[in-house]
Amino acid sequence: MLERLNEEKVFKDPVHRYIHVRYRLIWDLIGTKEFQRLRRVRQLGTTYLTFHGAEHSRFSHSLGVYEIVRRINEIFSQYEGWDEENELLSMCAALLHDVGHGPFSHSFEKVFNLDHEDFTRMVILGDTEINEVLRRVSDDFPLQVADVIAKTHNNKLVVSLISSQIDADRMDYLLRDAYFTGVSYGQFDIERILRVMRPGDDQIVIKQSGMHAVEDYIMSRYQMYWQIYFHPVTRSAEVILSKILHRAKQLFEQGYHFQHDPIHFYSLFKEDIRLEDFLKLDDSVVMFYFQIWQEENDQILSDLCERFMNRRLFKYIEFNPMQQMNAWRELYESFHEAGIDPDYYLVVDSSSDLPYDFYRPGEEEERLPIHLLKPGGDLRELSRESDVVEAISGKKRTDHKLYFPADFILEGNTDATRRIKSLLQID
Amino acid sequence: MLEDHAKVIAVLKEAGEVIGRKKLQKIIYICKKLQFPFNEKYQFHFYGPYSEELTLRVEELCNLGLVTEVKESKGGYYQYKYTVTEEGNEFLGHYDFQLPELRQCINEINSQSSRFLELVSTILFFDRLTKEEVIEKVRTIKRKQNYSDDEIDQAYAFMKKLGC
Numbered sequence: 001m002l003e004r005l006n007e008e009k010v011f012k013d014p015v016h017r018y019i020h021v022r023y024r025l026i027w028d029l030i031g032t033k034e035f036q037r038l039r040r041v042r043q044l045g046t047t048y049l050t051f052h053g054a055e056h057s058r059f060s061h062s063l064g065v066y067e068i069v070r071r072i073n074e075i076f077s078q079y080e081g082w083d084e085e086n087e088l089l090s091m092c093a094a095l096l097h098d099v100g101h102g103p104f105s106h107s108f109e110k111v112f113n114l115d116h117e118d119f120t121r122m123v124i125l126g127d128t129e130i131n132e133v134l135r136r137v138s139d140d141f142p143l144q145v146a147d148v149i150a151k152t153h154n155n156k157l158v159v160s161l162i163s164s165q166i167d168a169d170r171m172d173y174l175l176r177d178a179y180f181t182g183v184s185y186g187q188f189d190i191e192r193i194l195r196v197m198r199p200g201d202d203q204i205v206i207k208q209s210g211m212h213a214v215e216d217y218i219m220s221r222y223q224m225y226w227q228i229y230f231h232p233v234t235r236s237a238e239v240i241l242s243k244i245l246h247r248a249k250q251l252f253e254q255g256y257h258f259q260h261d262p263i264h265f266y267s268l269f270k271e272d273i274r275l276e277d278f279l280k281l282d283d284s285v286v287m288f289y290f291q292i293w294q295e296e297n298d299q300i301l302s303d304l305c306e307r308f309m310n311r312r313l314f315k316y317i318e319f320n321p322m323q324q325m326n327a328w329r330e331l332y333e334s335f336h337e338a339g340i341d342p343d344y345y346l347v348v349d350s351s352s353d354l355p356y357d358f359y360r361p362g363e364e365e366e367r368l369p370i371h372l373l374k375p376g377g378d379l380r381e382l383s384r385e386s387d388v389v390e391a392i393s394g395k396k397r398t399d400h401k402l403y404f405p406a407d408f409i410l411e412g413n414t415d416a417t418r419r420i421k422s423l424l425q426i427d
Numbered sequence: 428m429l430e431d432h433a434k435v436i437a438v439l440k441e442a443g444e445v446i447g448r449k450k451l452q453k454i455i456y457i458c459k460k461l462q463f464p465f466n467e468k469y470q471f472h473f474y475g476p477y478s479e480e481l482t483l484r485v486e487e488l489c490n491l492g493l494v495t496e497v498k499e500s501k502g503g504y505y506q507y508k509y510t511v512t513e514e515g516n517e518f519l520g521h522y523d524f525q526l527p528e529l530r531q532c533i534n535e536i537n538s539q540s541s542r543f544l545e546l547v548s549t550i551l552f553f554d555r556l557t558k559e560e561v562i563e564k565v566r567t568i569k570r571k572q573n574y575s576d577d578e579i580d581q582a583y584a585f586m587k588k589l590g591c
Contacts, residue, residue: 151473
């Protein structure tokens, strides 16, 4: 069923040492233009402005997820019922799971009302090189791969390799993001986790003896969220990025004449984006526009772009919406009075604005938890066995911050700016 | 500021109380499919459409004291009950939401079981497929829930009543 390459190909990889490719199908998928585009999309969006090493791409992450799934397949091939069909399906889904991601996808999706999962589906099912390669297996193979990625395939075990509370996607990005940001707390023993994984009915289960390795993995998720993914400086860059996109869209809707036609953004502004337009977008294209928009006549757009390009980010303070509701209203009015548009320069950012999968024990059938396989064959939910996991999953830490351009406020010497300084307690 | 939080409070206020995390997830999803302006992003999970964003938002509302979450033991499992606090009502007073049609929908949806709402939201998730394809999908990916023909018919009738 699967054509093997004459000799195995390998990619050198800093996280897994080597990515092994034995099948023609995988090799050809990697060579498609839609997959190669992922080289030009950073995995962590704006995080490079906080952790300068975070320049790695969705290309390397996708290869990493594929490699983990390939290794899981080596282990699962010993078990009855795990066949070549599952192997092929899971490896293709692992490789292609992020193929619909665009540049800075979190902000783009919010501002332009997009969903990368829709684009992933379009890339796999549409008139693309990836679709052509997948159809070599069978006419319905692209649909099967798309369904696994969308978590709507009937083989839930295969789905769980790519997407569950302990899956190849998270295992790769935690290790890779820790490596490239340079932090030490994202580490866990992936070799051990792979060795204690077993195929369950509907999902992967973990042998009880591997519980401590999984505890490390859960701890890694927790720490990476607060230290890297939700870093307040990265969030500041993300806030500015979102505001740039909002401003550009608003100007377009008002008939503003851009000095250079933002042709790559037209379909985004109209919220009618076709696959071919989407595939032309990458980090470099977006950065090109941000570069030239620094010279636009619109002061808000040029200022926000200048801030993003030169890392002149917004400052922040902790914000309690309950205690500071009145202060917020006064601030909003004072910003107006000071000539600083609060719709672009005064932003409350909450932890729910960047949702991240904390481990959830799945009470009330919210979602499937991680199950430990006891020696007698019984299954137990992880947090019921592990005090460490119970402590983390019971802790509901949330966060709200208020972002603003301190430089504008400190430069001002009017009643309004003095009031703002007092309300924000900056001087 | 925090308009999306306020919308969740508005739903809970209209409902009076919502019993069950799964039910709350499905209520917001169905309202979203009815074109009410909710921005929470949903993905398909083992128990149907689920939004991590909504889960976090509800946690934030609880931490801010705007919503109460009561954990009740039901023998072998726990159930969570959500209601709006006095502070939550006060907070909502800062926003000018006019959602009259939403009130009736929420009460209709909230009166159904979580199991039924899982079926309805799953059918809505596959609204790009034909009815036959949707039923086939429900039969395969929801095999364990073992939905009967009657339940599927009732789900379609319910969706029609809501205007889906």
